[in-house]
Each structure stands twice: as C-alpha cells, then as structure tokens.
Amino acid sequence: MADYFQEMGWSPLAEGEAPNHLLHLVRLFIDYNMFEELGETQRLPPPASIEAVNNLPEVSINEEGKQCPVCLKDYEKGSSAVKMPCDHLFHPECIKRWLTKTNSCPLCRHELPTDDENYEAYRKEKIRAKQRVNDIENLHNCMFS
Numbered sequence: 001m002a003d004y005f006q007e008m009g010w011s012p013l014a015e016g017e018a019p020n021h022l023l024h025l026v027r028l029f030i031d032y033n034m035f036e037e038l039g040e041t042q043r044l045p046p047p048a049s050i051e052a053v054n055n056l057p058e059v060s061i062n063e064e065g066k067q068c069p070v071c072l073k074d075y076e077k078g079s080s081a082v083k084m085p086c087d088h089l090f091h092p093e094c095i096k097r098w099l100t101k102t103n104s105c106p107l108c109r110h111e112l113p114t115d116d117e118n119y120e121a122y123r124k125e126k127i128r129a130k131q132r133v134n135d136i137e138n139l140h141n142c143m144f145s
C-alpha cells in the first residue's frame, strides 16, 4: 500500500507537480483515443460517482477566446460548459469522459465524491493528515511570529 499512497501524492510537497501530469494524461487519452486502455494498472483514483457528475452545473460561455483546458479548443460563444466545484470549466463531453475514469479535476486535482468505499475511507484519512499538517503549521506560526 505504501507505493499506492506515494503515487497518489500523499506527501504535501509533491502536489505542485501533480496537476500538469494529470492534464497531460487527459490530453494524451483524447489525442490517442486511449481511454479504453486506462485500466487498473494506471492506479488513478476511481471514477467520480455518477450522481456527482450529473449534479455538476452547466454554465453558458459568453466570452470569446476561452479554451477548454482538456482539448485546447475555444468554446463557441453561447455554448455550455461544465463547471467543477473548483470553478474550472470544461466541455461537457471532455470532462464527463474523464470523470468516468477518475474523480479529480485535471487542472487542480479537486476531487469529486466516488462510489468506491475503500477509496472514500482513504480520502478521509488524507484530508485528516493534511489538517494535522495545517494545525502544526498554525501552531508554529503562533509561537514564532
């Protein structure tokens, strides 16, 4: 399990490198139509729950020149985009295809709920671990500033 946690970016220091890698992966899958190839071996977190994906709000794009970060194509004016909870926008088909493979925003790794109980337990633990780090930092700042 240790390897798994490491690859998931368990260490807070590794997080800065992760989003680009993920976005690169999404584009690769779209460019080479590799979605089908992505199996257990890739060790990505599980898909987002269908309910969570269906509940994502759609917004209409009114500005010119905005791009979908996944396919890098401009949105057509007046077309709709899916808004993730982190405020990142994507073509509905681009992000929905991605979220059937894994649960996180390809730009910032914001995670949606999954239907996978084991993963949800792991995710809660990860949030707790992060909270502990924050607590220690706050304590440190209180004591030394």
Ligand SMILES: [Zn+2]
Binding pocket: 068, 069, 070, 071, 072, 073, 090, 091, 094
């Ligand atoms: Zn797109």
Ligand SMILES: [Zn+2]
Binding pocket: 084, 086, 087, 088, 105, 106, 107, 108, 109, 110
């Ligand atoms: Zn995001």
